[in-house]
Amino acid sequence: MRFEVFKEAVTAKAQALGLTDYELYYSRSESVSVDVFRQEVRSFSSSLEGGVCFRCLLGGRMGYASTEDLSAESAEEIVLRAAENAKVLESDDPEFLGEGGASYAEVCPPAAPQLSAAEMTALALDLQKALYAADPRVIDGTSARVIRASDDTAIFNSRGLDVSQHTEAAVALAAPVVTDGKEMSNSYKLSRLKDGLDFSEAVEKSVKEATAKLGAGVAPTGTWPVVFSSSAMASLLGVFSGIFSGENAARGMSLLKGREGEIIASPAVTLTDDPFYKDSIMPSAFDAEGTPTSRKDLIDAGKLTTLLHNLKTAASAGCATTGNAAKSSYNSPVAVRPFTLVLQPGRLTADELLAKAGNGVYIDFLGGLHAGANPISGDFSLQSGGFLIENGKKTQAVRSFTVSGNFYQLLKQIDDLSDTAELSGFGSAHDFACPDVLVSVLSIAGK
Amino acid sequence: MISRSVCERVLSAAASTGADYAELFAERSLEHNISMVSDKVDKIQDTTIAGAGIRVFLGLRSVAASTVDTSEEGLIRCALQAASALAQGKAAADIRLRERLYGDAHPVRIVPSSVSNEEKIAVLRKAYRAARSYDKTIKQVTGNLLTVDHNILVANTEGTYAQDRQIRTRLGIQSIAEINGETQTGSCHRGARMGMELYEGPVNPIAIGHYASRQAITMAGAGYCPAGVMPVVIDNGFGGVIFHEACGHSLEASSVAYGTSQFCGKLGQVIANEKVTAIDDGTIPNAWGSVNFDDEGTPSRRNVLIDKGVLKSYMIDKMGGRRMNMAPTGNARRQNYGYVTTSRMTNTFIAEGSDSNDDILASVDYGFYAKDMGGGSVNPATGEFNFAVREGYMIRGGKIAEPVRGASLVGKGSEIIMKIDMVGKYLEMGQGMCGSSSGSIPTNVGQPMIRVSSITVGGR
Incomplete structure (x- = not known):
């Protein structure tokens, strides 16, 4: 059954049950990917995923139910299940359905190049060849992948909201494995494909990064100035971005609760949430409640200006929604999330930033973020990789050490930032763009 | 879920361009997750996952395709899509599936979908309250009870046609303690490939709550670990x-x-x-x-x-x-x-x-x-x-x-x-x-x- 027909079946059932406030959220993702190993196509996969989430207000509570089966029976079933679920909820916070806005920003995500399966295969094989050609130390295990994906989202509710959006992208993934005969090292880089289908930057950067790590030593234990690369900083910001959530604040799960207007970071720090960031793969004109989105600073030169809100968290905080309602998957309840969080760049070049650090550690890899960082307390202790900084220059590669600290303190210890922010390229509507960042002192555990 | 004869036709279509192995994996699963925060039942995530994945191999090459459309036409379309991506000639595959009964080594006494929301919440609340009332330094507790009813079918050109029903449940509590301005968390999760009987003996919900809160308090009072x-x-x-x-x-x-x-x-x-x-x-x-x-x-x-x-x-x-x-x-x-x-x-x-x-x-x-x-x-x-x-x-x-x-x-x-x-x-x-x-x-x-x-x- 098509979504339009399913929508009518759901509406009929909701009305038959006497429901007056309800909403249907629809999401559909299609993707095709080609994966090359040695000089052959290892796998080709295509997927069509997605589903619908129905929610309704009953006695002031919002019940949810979702399905991937767009049949007439399913349409009736999710309405009944959502109503059933609403009955046992206990939260007294007022719930809302969005009414949308008078106007929405014009977002024109660049169309992805239209690639046939054969073209994708040829491109992936070329990419693989380029990886082997880039350095004699590149070995089997290296893989190249080309992915084409599109997403459709629609929200329709009893308050008259009816919005939809389509985004698409094509990316190439370069994942070289290299060896010096004694040990292996690897890396990967995503490159968004535009009309020229150029992936040379991903090849060059990924091979350079993988080979630079061969023969890595261990960092010395101690406290040092640390420079996080833009991608490492994006990982860190990604783990801790929940501290800016009005939902977490309301639950006592963010230490930023009620601290708007206070200085929470060094004056070098300005942090912006930008739904229309220039390189974002999925710029968004509306959030998961259909509210028009907007660009705003969360931290302005060190001062916390706002937390992020959806309709519900804004009402309980006594402010307006910031248009940051989000669902992590079509079947998730509406929560709060940034779009692209941009840590605004500073004035120094990347080399000048290293010079300013003097002697310390450059970190361009952080691992185990789901485990080694506590998003509530801000504490982190993370597996790291990178280079020593000696006399203002990157020298010996180092790996298998940890960097520890507290994110709230780190915000105040940011001494300076490089002049170029790079998008981390997680490839979703929720992304992070950071420059290289110099933190005055952090604890390193190595040898 | 999907009959043997439909599976045979789908696999024939999948193998029609020369695959030496074709497989259909279909599922219909129910996932139900109740969450509590600030002493209240806050959210219920309730999802039906339904779809199928088709894979074909030829030597060391593989093609995979998946779809949410599990009608015979939808499955054949997906199978032909996979076959055309493989495209290594033609084969008139004669596929005969034999049903296999592997048995179930994992008995379930109380199937979660036959238990009301209220009864599930009673289990979650027991653990939640135990965590909350453990000590006055516990400032917040979150908890969730997950139940999964995962029905799968696997059919492949080796003749396999088998179905399984995998029922799992897991209870988790996270406690947040604050001592002298220091906030730390503790958590505890227990789960099994079992139904709701898990909480009537094998796992004590109260012990889960106590464990999470004890851990949070211990860590909030602790100094940093030396490197x-x-x-x-x-x-x-x-x-x-x-x-x-x-x-x-x-x-x-x-x-x-x-x-x-x-x-x-x-x-x-x-x-x-x-x-x-x-x-x-x-x-x-x-x-x-x-x-x-x-x-x-x-x-x-x-x-x-x-x-x-x-x-x-x-x-x-x-x-x-x-x-x-x-x-x-x-x-x-x-x-x-x-x-x-x-x-x-x-x-x-x-x-x-x-x-x-x-x-x-x-x-x-x-x-x-x-x-x-x-x-x-x-x-x-x-x-x-x-x-x-x-x-x-x-x-x-x-x-x-x-x-x-x-x-x-x-x-x-x-x-x-x-x-x-x-x-x-x-x-x-x-x-x-x-x-x-x-x-x-x-x-x-x-x-x-x-x-x-x-x-x-x-x-x-």
């Missing part, structure tokens, strides 16, 4: 995540078959300390990571991975097996039809040894004791792993001393498993969700108490 290289004692249960990360992932065909594992070509060689025997066993009755047969239709089994330090087996799916010239081991798994199956762990653990817990602790003059672990991750190519310690203490003079927070353990798998030089007598499992290319799947980790003679402890 450095030292001997480490890791307790049983979820401590087994060290083997899972340091070694388990590198024994999966998904890295071994492609040369991206530190343990490639090492069968029969000593790769671990002689004290280490490690097993992956998908047959343990009602265990969180168990399956009757895997997502390619291979019956699950008990695989000894390492026997007294010697590498004996990898964990292998069908495509990995083709590359490695080895038989599949019942380890092919996928989160759902939308993911492409690969080799994964089931219930993976270090077997019991002969050292007493007292002797293990007494052997460490100065070191670190990890009582409870968080999750971790690994790069199988280099073997570098990390994992977080949820509850840790210093060891001084052979005795557990003050609690310390913020610790993580990092190292290289191949080095660490040589350094596991004491293994205790009491095996216990912990329930985790393991993420990899084929999605997030339930896996058990486990071990008795072990000693690692030296490892890098991250702290400050």
